[in-house]
Amino acid sequence: MIVDLYVFGNSPLHRISPGYKILALVLFCTLLFVLSGWVPLAVGAILVAIGYWLAGIGFSHAYRAIRPALWILAIIFIAQIILAGLELAAFVVVRFGILILAASLITMTTKTSEFVDGIQAGLKHAPSWVPADHIALAISLALRFIPLVRATLDEVRMAQKARGLDRSVKALLVPLVVRTLKTGDEIAEAIQARSPL
Amino acid sequence: MLSFSQVVVEKGDRPILSDINIDLNEKRIGIIGRNGSGKSTFARLFNGLEKPSSGTITFEGSTELKELRRKVGFVFQNPDNQIVYPIVDEDLAFGLKNLKLPSATIKERIAEVMARFRIEHLKDRLTHQLSGGERQMVALAGVLVMQPQMIVFDEPTTLLDLWNKKRLMRAITDLKEHVVLVSHDLDLLREFDRVIHIEAGRIVGDGEPNAVIEDYIARSA
Ligand SMILES: Nc1ncnc2c1ncn2[C@@H]1O[C@H](COP(=O)(O)OP(=O)(O)OP(=O)(O)O)[C@@H](O)[C@H]1O
Ligand SMILES: [Mg+2]
Numbered sequence: 451m452i453v454d455l456y457v458f459g460n461s462p463l464h465r466i467s468p469g470y471k472i473l474a475l476v477l478f479c480t481l482l483f484v485l486s487g488w489v490p491l492a493v494g495a496i497l498v499a500i501g502y503w504l505a506g507i508g509f510s511h512a513y514r515a516i517r518p519a520l521w522i523l524a525i526i527f528i529a530q531i532i533l534a535g536l537e538l539a540a541f542v543v544v545r546f547g548i549l550i551l552a553a554s555l556i557t558m559t560t561k562t563s564e565f566v567d568g569i570q571a572g573l574k575h576a577p578s579w580v581p582a583d584h585i586a587l588a589i590s591l592a593l594r595f596i597p598l599v600r601a602t603l604d605e606v607r608m609a610q611k612a613r614g615l616d617r618s619v620k621a622l623l624v625p626l627v628v629r630t631l632k633t634g635d636e637i638a639e640a641i642q643a644r645s646p647l
Numbered sequence: 648m649l650s651f652s653q654v655v656v657e658k659g660d661r662p663i664l665s666d667i668n669i670d671l672n673e674k675r676i677g678i679i680g681r682n683g684s685g686k687s688t689f690a691r692l693f694n695g696l697e698k699p700s701s702g703t704i705t706f707e708g709s710t711e712l713k714e715l716r717r718k719v720g721f722v723f724q725n726p727d728n729q730i731v732y733p734i735v736d737e738d739l740a741f742g743l744k745n746l747k748l749p750s751a752t753i754k755e756r757i758a759e760v761m762a763r764f765r766i767e768h769l770k771d772r773l774t775h776q777l778s779g780g781e782r783q784m785v786a787l788a789g790v791l792v793m794q795p796q797m798i799v800f801d802e803p804t805t806l807l808d809l810w811n812k813k814r815l816m817r818a819i820t821d822l823k824e825h826v827v828l829v830s831h832d833l834d835l836l837r838e839f840d841r842v843i844h845i846e847a848g849r850i851v852g853d854g855e856p857n858a859v860i861e862d863y864i865a866r867s868a
Contacts, residue, residue, distance in 0.1 A: 456734065458771060563737035567744070583745065590741075594731055597775060636728040643696055644729070644789060645745040646716035 455515060455557050463505040463559045468568030471556050478552055482545060491541070494548050501555050515554030516547060523547060566590045587641065594637060595630075602629050648672050648825065649693065649719070649797065654702035656688055656848075663688050664848045667702070671827070675820075677836035677856065678829045679863055680845035686801075686829045689845060693799045693827060694719035720795035720824075724802045726786035730774045735785055738774055742793050756792045764788055764818060780811025787818065797825035804832070833860050 463471075482494050502512060523543050530539030560568075566586050573582035606625045615621040649671045656664040664685050680686045691697035692704060695715045706715050723729050732738040736757060743753045761767045766784055769777065774785060783803060790798060800819065804812040816835060819826060828836070836842050842859040844852030846866075852859040 561734060561737050562732050563734075563740065563744070587745075590731060597733075601775075633728060636723070636725070637731075639696055640721075640723055640729040641731060643694060643716070643721040643723075644731070644742040644793070646713055646742075 455511075455554065456561055457505075457507055457511055457558045459506055459559065461505045461559070463501065463555070467571075468560050468564045469572050471560060472565075472568060475552060475556050479549055482549065486541075488541070491545060491548065494552075495544075498548055498552050498555065501552070505555060505559050507555070507558055511558060512551055512554070515558070516550050519546075519550050562590070562593055566593075587645070591638065591641065595634065598633060598637070599626075599630055602626055602633065648707060650705045651692070652703050652705070654692065654699045654704060656685075656692070656697060657700045662848055664692075667850060669843070669850065669853070673840035674825055675839040675841070676825075676827045677839045677842040678827065678845065679831070679833065679836065679842060679860070681867070684845045685848040686845055688848075690799050690801050690827065690829050691721075693797070694721050696721060717793070718796045720790035720793055720798040722783075722787055722790055722798060722800045722803050724805055726779070726782040726806075727775075729786040729789065730782065733773055733775065735772050735774055735777075736770045738785065739789050739792055742789065746793075756794070757788075760788045760791045763791075778811075780807055780814060783807060783811070783815055784818065787815070791822075791824075795824060797827065798822065799827045799829075801829045802831070803828075804830070833864070836860065 478494070478497070482490065502508075523546060526546065527539050527543045530542050534542075566589055569589055570582055570586040573580060573585060576582060603622075603626055606622060606629065609625075610618070610621050651667045651669045651671075654664065654667040655662065667689070678686050678690060688697055692699060693715075695704075695712045698712075703710055704715065706718055709715075730738050731741050739757045739760070740753050743756060748756075758767075761770065764784055764787070766781070766788065769781060769785065774782065777785065783806075787798075787803075803819075804815055807815060816832075819828065820838070828839070830836060837856050837860060839856050841854065842852070842856040843850055844859050844863050852862050
């Protein structure tokens with residue numbers, strides 16, 4: 451979804467309504483935190499594995515999802531060893547890994563638009579003063595901004611490197627913020643033009 | 648179709664457009680003028696992206712902003728900023744969903760527009776992986792599915808290579824909708840029905856393309 455991780459498919463997991471998927475994910479994460487011990491963790495891991503199997507998503511995709519988090523997991527692992535010992539460190543890291551894989555599974559089987567639709571549908575039962583359409587629009591805008599900031603950052607970094615400014619945070623942040631705001635204005639405007647609310 | 652009456656646009660205290668009175672009925676209208684003359688501001692008035700500081704804009708008798716938004720589509724210079732969703736067909740559905748149309752109608756309209764531009768093969772592609780030319784076609788398709796009566800283009804070919812420029816221009820010329828095109832491509836505008844020349848926020852030339860363009864060239868010399 452967010453980071454173009456969507457994997458095309460027609461599995462039950464792809465077809466199920468995004469509202470249920472999000473709900474299930476929240477429930478799953480909560481349970482994994484509330485029920486401690488290795489047994490619930492093993493059950494959770496098996497459930498996630500079944501999920502991947504059902505969705506027809508292979509190991510390489512799962513790895514791609516968890517790869518960016520490996521560094522953070524490593525840091526947590528080391529910190530936990532120092533603070534709480536080896537067993538708890540392993541437990542915490544494995545739990546985190548399972549959570550990331552579970553969230554990624556939802557991401558890989560839900561298109562951005564389905565996700566936004568799901569939120570809109572969920573808000574249908576909200577009281578009438580809740581601006582459901584506008585909230586959905588705001589969320590699609592927010593999601594649109596993640597790749598935008600990433601792309602802008604890449605471009606600015608490249609340009610600064612070319613000018614020999616590769617160590618300056620200010621030289622990176624100022625154009626990043628200015629350009630993101632400007633492009634943001636343009637995107638907001640385009641959304642207005644494309645979608646008469 | 649679209650008419651401007653005593654339209655003024657000011658930003659802060661600065662006049663950007665002054666006293667525009669004009670009726671637009673032609674199928675193909677071009678807008679020319681030097682950088683900073685106010686072309687984009689003028690074009691953005693057409694579908695309510697810009698609101699006049701004073702004066703009125705009427706589309707087929709209606710002065711309602713919502714009506715203007717719905718009947719007049721806008722294609723921006725940079726398609727990247729116009730595309731909202733990561734997958735082509737969900738992006739094309741974006742505006743339609745907000746109109747609360749049934750999903751069968753949405754599918755139908757998308758299929759029709761994609762067939763019209765022969766971009767069916769892009770349906771499941773990721774928008775950010777498309778080439779610039781393909782992206783501009785997708786941006787145009789996203790506007791067309793809304794079935795506007797008039798489409799405004801603000802320098803849509805500036806970021807394209809020669810081939811994609813030609814392809815997009817052919818697509819624009821083939822449109823059955825009314826077209827308003829802001830462009831520096833004078834030769835292309837010679838084929839149009841009418842050209843408007845803007846200078847420092849005023850209309851200084853308006854009418855038969857060749858005459859207006861010759862005058863524009865003479866002034867720049
Ligand atoms: N938000 C704003 N605040 C102040 N001035 C503005 C604003 N937007 C535009 N202007 C000014 O209005 C004038 C007309 O701008 P506009 O973008 O309409 O010109 P243009 O003819 O489209 O130029 P170009 O050919 O470069 O696209 C310019 O002098 C510009 O600096
Ligand atoms: Mg302009």
